[in-house]
Amino acid sequence: MIIIPLYIILFIYLAYLVVIGVFSFINFSHLFHSGSLTTISFLVTLLMTALVAITLFFTFIFLN
Numbered sequence: 001m002i003i004i005p006l007y008i009i010l011f012i013y014l015a016y017l018v019v020i021g022v023f024s025f026i027n028f029s030h031l032f033h034s035g036s037l038t039t040i041s042f043l044v045t046l047l048m049t050a051l052v053a054i055t056l057f058f059t060f061i062f063l064n
Contacts, residue, residue: 016055017055020048020052020055023048024048024052027041027048028045031045
């Protein structure tokens, strides 16, 4: 059986959070820069918000 240390999983989780943070920053800076909410930017914002909410929910579930 393959054994994966806990710190490897935490590094992957940290990388995921950094990528989500960078994409969120780029998305919201684009919205503030352009000053308009188009269909594509709305869908990307909705997708990013949903991914963050799902991540926080499953983190809460796994830590309980």
